[in-house]
Amino acid sequence: MVTTDEKGPLTAKKKSVIIRSCDGDEFLVSESAAVLSTSLKKILEEKEDRLIHLSDIDNKTLAMVIAYLSTHADDGLSDDLKRSFDQEFVSGKEFDVLKYLVLATDTLQVTCLCYTVAKKMADIMKNKLVEWVRREFDIQNDYTPEAEAEIRRLDAWAWDDRQLEDD
Amino acid sequence: MECQRSVSRRSAEIIAGNEDLLMEIILLLPAKPLIKSQLVCKHWLSIISTPSFSHRHTRLFRRRPKPQQSFILRTIQSQFFYFSPICKVFHPFPFSSPYTRILQSCNGLLLIESRNSKYGQKYYCVYNPITKKSRIVWIERSDKNKKRYISGVSLAFDPKRSIHYKIVCVMATELFQPDYFVDVYDSESHEWTSFGTPFPSDINTIFTNAIYWNNRVYWIRPTSKSFYLDLQTGNVGSAPDIRTPSRKHGEINKNYVMESNDHIHYVSIYLRPHMKYLLVFELLDDNSGWFELYRVNLNPISAAFPEMNVQVGVLGIVRGETEEESSVLLHVPGKVILYKFCDCSFEVVLDLTKSEIYKEDQLQFSRYDVYQFIESLAPV
Incomplete structure (x- = not known):
């Protein structure tokens, strides 16, 4: 299956590339959008192949990243519009989705989007309990109960916070 | 699934x-x-x-939203507390030495004067209350074997400019009609530089309670002339005078100079039995004058809190992201009240009447015992 990207019909003049996700779906993307990713740019410079296979990015995440790249490659849009697109882009997205996005943008080296997503993640994390953070990052608590109590005691003022969320 | x-x-x-x-x-x-x-x-x-993490974190401060404003308060009995008026958190915040005085809070670092024992030698240190790291700064008191007296020590730190800080020390040659020398310590080179004697010879001021702002150290005095020292040029200038209404017969007037989120404020409170009001000024960015920001009728608050007729003080200005979120913290015996400028609403954000630090008809915090608490990992 080939999905054309939403921004304008592809003309014969415009060069394009096909990007395949790990689920096997293929996306047709203009080269001007693809090269906003440093990794894709390198691949395109190194080989003639117009088909790029990304083995660790799934369909849903890739579609989102491509929507971002296409918007930012669109010369018809003002910087203001692009900025508000960025804000819209992360707003309301679940932490799980953001995790995939941050990994994908890190792999593809889309620095601006990686930063926007990381910022949104930090924004969500700052009001969460430690237990929530451990769950979301699949981290085992390797402190002994005594060590944990000692850390909490040292910065007791910082823990006296009634606004932390666990979901 | x-x-x-x-x-x-x-x-x-x-x-x-x-x-x-x-x-x-x-x-x-x-x-x-x-x-x-x-x-x-x-x-x-x-x-x-790791030190590299705290360096990067300090440099990146602009990318993070400004945290909600909070304070360190010192009680009359010298106990320190962390206080967040927005989250309504009030928690002990002890320092390692009980003989500790905070001289200044500056963008995340504290300048501290401390002694190891009650009558021990005074020393100064820069302390980050988040990382709990501190650095003692030794001040050379004698110059060519002539003894000098420390008139005031202040801290200049602004991550917008640098992750390094400076300590500005004003020293007097003698106690009466002295010359004032200025020495500046730079945390990058760990060296002191002499700024000479930049003040006019007839200067009559005290060099305590300094505020660092726009790369200048300000000493603002409500009732006498105010000065600043520009750290870039080494020049001394005067801050504009403050014009407040003159005190009427039988009226009590208290003045406060305070910082809030990178602004310098001058707060004046006027108290008569049937008329109480508060004025908030802000020093304009170009140092050209004081701008009257708010004028608040305190009568509705004193009607709700009759304690105000006994004692009242101003603890701080809380500036929100927008003008609508700005408020003032008023202190009456046993309570701290947050008053919002935009809709004139007020609420008790701290009630100490059942706490052991409460004494009837007394304020628990004096005007010089309130410090902005700015979260930072800034290295010392």
């Missing part, structure tokens, strides 16, 4: 194992949540406690 969950766990695992990416995310957390993130696991603690 099972499959999806395992994929989600995988993404979590990959991020947690990718130290560079993980660092990019947690660098965007404000300092207080970072303190708590140390408890996630030992690996996170090791990342957060």
Whole structure:
């Protein structure tokens, strides 16, 4: 299956590339959008192949990243519009989705989007309990109960916070 | 479903194992949540406690939203507390030496005067209350074998300019009609530089309670001339005079100079039995004058809190992101009241009437015992 990207019909003049996700779906993307990713740019410079296979990015995440790249490659849009697109882009997205996005943008080296997503993640994390953070990052608590109590005691003022969320 | 969950766990695992990416995310957390993130696991603690992390975190401060304003308060009995009026948190905040005085709070670092014992030798240190790291700054008191007296020590730190700070020390040659010498310490070179005697010879002021702002150290006095020292040029200038209504017969007037989120404020409170009001001024960015920002009728508050007729003080201005969120903290015996300028609403954000530090008809915090608490990992 080939999905054309939403921004304008592809003309014969415009060069394009096909990007395949790990689920096997293929996306047709203009080269001007693809090269906003440093990794894709390198691949395109190194080989003639117009088909790029990304083995660790799934369909849903890739579609989102491509929507971002296409918007930012669109010369018809003002910087203001692009900025508000960025804000819209992360707003309301679940932490799980953001995790995939941050990994994908890190792999593809889309620095601006990686930063926007990381910022949104930090924004969500700052009001969460430690237990929530451990769950979301699949981290085992390797402190002994005594060590944990000692850390909490040292910065007791910082823990006296009634606004932390666990979901 | 099972499959999806395992994929989600995988993404979590990959991020947690990718130290560079993980660092990019947690660098965007404000300092207080970072303190708590140390408890996630030992690996996170090791990342957060490296000097390079705190350097980068300090440099990136502009990318993070300004945290909600909070304060360090000192009670009349010299106990320190952390106080967040927005989260309504009030918690003991002890220092290692009980003989500690905060001289200044400056963009995340504190300048502290301390003694090891009650009558011990005074020393000065720069302290980060978040990382609990401190550096003692030794001040050379004698110059060519002539003894000098310390008139005032102040701290100049602004991550917008540099992650390094300066200590400005004003010293007098003698106690009566002295010459004032200025020495400046730079934390980057760890060296002192002499700024000579930049003040006019007839200067008559005290060099305590300094405020660092726009790369100048200000000594603002409500009733006499105010000065600043420009750290770039080494020049001394005067701050504009403050014109407040003159006190009427039988009226009590109290004045406060305070900082809030990078603004200098002058707050004046006027008290008569049937008329109480408060004025808030702000020093204009170009140092050209004081701008009257708010005029507040305190009568509705004193009607709700008759304690105000006994004693009242101003603890601070809380500036929100927008003008609408700005408020003032008023202190009456046993209570701290937050008054919002935009809709004139007020509420008690701290009630100490059942606490052991409460004494009837007395204020628990004096005007010089309120410090902005700015979260930062800034190195000392």
